[in-house]
Amino acid sequence: MQQxxxxxxxxxxxxxxxxxxxxxxxxxxxxxxxxxxCFMHKHQHHLPEVNIVILMFIPFEWLHSELSNxxxxxLRVKQLHAFLLKTYLSEDPFYATKILRQYAVNSDINSAxxxxxxxxxxxxxxxxxxxxAFAQSQRFFSAISLFRTxxxxxxxxxxxxxxxxIRACADNFDYGMLRRVHGGAVAAGLGLDPVCCSAxxxxxxxxxxxxxxxxxxxRITEPDIVxxxxxxxxxxxxxLWDVGMQMFSAMKLVGxxxxxxxxxxxxxxxxxxxxxxxxxxxxxxSVFSPELRLRVQSSNDHSKMxxxxxxxxxIRVFCSILNPDLVTWSALxxxxxxxxxxxxVLYLFRKLNMEDRKADxxxxxxxLASIARxxxxxxxxxxxxxxxxxxxxxxxxxxxxxxxxxxxxxxFEKMLEKGLxxxxxxxxxxxxxxxxxxxxxxxxxxxxxxxxxFNIRPRAEHYxxxxxxxxxxxxxxxxxxxxxxxxxxxDKAILGALLSCCNSRGNSELAxxxxxxxxxxxxxxxxxxxxxxxxxxxxxxxxxxxxxxxxITGRMRKMPGLSWIESS
DNA sequence: TCGACTTAGT
Numbered sequence: 384m385q386q387x388x389x390x391x392x393x394x395x396x397x398x399x400x401x402x403x404x405x406x407x408x409x410x411x412x413x414x415x416x417x418x419x420x421c422f423m424h425k426h427q428h429h430l431p432e433v434n435i436v437i438l439m440f441i442p443f444e445w446l447h448s449e450l451s452n453x454x455x456x457x458l459r460v461k462q463l464h465a466f467l468l469k470t471y472l473s474e475d476p477f478y479a480t481k482i483l484r485q486y487a488v489n490s491d492i493n494s495a496x497x498x499x500x501x502x503x504x505x506x507x508x509x510x511x512x513x514x515x516a517f518a519q520s521q522r523f524f525s526a527i528s529l530f531r532t533x534x535x536x537x538x539x540x541x542x543x544x545x546x547x548x549i550r551a552c553a554d555n556f557d558y559g560m561l562r563r564v565h566g567g568a569v570a571a572g573l574g575l576d577p578v579c580c581s582a583x584x585x586x587x588x589x590x591x592x593x594x595x596x597x598x599x600x601x602r603i604t605e606p607d608i609v610x611x612x613x614x615x616x617x618x619x620x621x622x623l624w625d626v627g628m629q630m631f632s633a634m635k636l637v638g639x640x641x642x643x644x645x646x647x648x649x650x651x652x653x654x655x656x657x658x659x660x661x662x663x664x665x666x667x668x669s670v671f672s673p674e675l676r677l678r679v680q681s682s683n684d685h686s687k688m689x690x691x692x693x694x695x696x697x698i699r700v701f702c703s704i705l706n707p708d709l710v711t712w713s714a715l716x717x718x719x720x721x722x723x724x725x726x727x728v729l730y731l732f733r734k735l736n737m738e739d740r741k742a743d744x745x746x747x748x749x750x751l752a753s754i755a756r757x758x759x760x761x762x763x764x765x766x767x768x769x770x771x772x773x774x775x776x777x778x779x780x781x782x783x784x785x786x787x788x789x790x791x792x793x794x795f796e797k798m799l800e801k802g803l804x805x806x807x808x809x810x811x812x813x814x815x816x817x818x819x820x821x822x823x824x825x826x827x828x829x830x831x832x833x834x835x836x837f838n839i840r841p842r843a844e845h846y847x848x849x850x851x852x853x854x855x856x857x858x859x860x861x862x863x864x865x866x867x868x869x870x871x872x873x874d875k876a877i878l879g880a881l882l883s884c885c886n887s888r889g890n891s892e893l894a895x896x897x898x899x900x901x902x903x904x905x906x907x908x909x910x911x912x913x914x915x916x917x918x919x920x921x922x923x924x925x926x927x928x929x930x931x932x933x934x935i936t937g938r939m940r941k942m943p944g945l946s947w948i949e950s951s
Numbered sequence: 952t953c954g955a956c957t958t959a960g961t
Binding site: 582584744 | 952953955956958
């Protein structure tokens, strides 16, 4: 960092501490045109004996915003760290915490730990950030052991400390540890701490123990918004979105204003439950009437429920929230998209745009993929146009497959007309198109013709398409019998496709059969470990879950959600 | 004096 000569402004004011801003105002900008302006610490006791020493030509505002924004690269964090080390600020636990967290964000846990070690004056924030860094990088035992060290240190853990550890327990599916830490929090007098309790509610929900979550919630006399949201999300992800709706009403009754988290929690539950994919029929305005809710709860015949119902819920909920974030928008848009209410999808897309928010690639891709199921080219083009205008086209090509759905069969017919002979690849494309469009009947027909009419033996990829196509439309048994007609060992991609369908359709019995088979033949494959552990979790077999999880390394240690546990 | 607890999707 280049040192600048003393500025006239600085010498003039040298007898009294000055704010960087006033220094700037006094015409220093010409001198510091290139290098912002000099700063000094606001606290008198930090100042050296000389009245003013210019340490660096960087303003606090800049430094703070640099430290608070997430640094995109490790190099940048290292530069900032090196900069701080040249100043007395590196001793300050506040700045040490900021740097530590930036290292953690960039997955450099060793450097984060180094910062922690080198900081002698450790605030609760510093401890918590280090514990969180360990937990988020899946170093569960380091997190717990640091937590234990903290218990013996001369600083007391607070609600956030316990929240970090509790979350780590849930992420690690360690129910026993969760109970112990919960007990510890109560013993430490944090049993009613709002932050700690929010984490507990989320953790218990994540383990499929939403009733336990509710018990934690019930002990709090005046739950804050985060606690409400945690519980509502817990119900949503546990398949009990209707209870979530009741909590939502209760929440408004006591005057708590819902926010984006509330809505996302509700919507996720509704979307997950598949209620939205149900057709038309019932028309009513009394969205929250007990009568209607009863009807919905007691009805197993989902076809009686209508998109009107969920549409009204959504709009109501949405309007009651002032400033929905992208997660909320996306949850809503995805809900409409999956429900097939595409005019709403486009309406919200435009609205999102007008509010100066930008849909990200995942949202656009998801919407396109789900429009693909309707094979509506016009809509697809409109959304695709949106993607192009926003420079998202590179990421959404998978969503554009719907065009090939429609075109594939036309091309195929033309091929035959011209006397061309289709080959294996031709049928791959056709079956792929059927998969994307959910065209079960066409798929079956093409698969049959392929062998009978054109004398082509299906390869593994053709079976994968068929299994996906059948499985995702609920024809699990048919998919399984197709597989059983094959000689052993069955290609793992085929079995994997069926397993994935079993999981998403909630058929745990068949899923376990398939998973065991896969697991036996492919012991090194993490994907099947995760799917299998998901099944074990559903049966509360936490020891089995942990055993599998311990063998998984890297990014895949993050487990999928367990939303079906409570409902199954 | 400042930070932190809760949410989705190909």
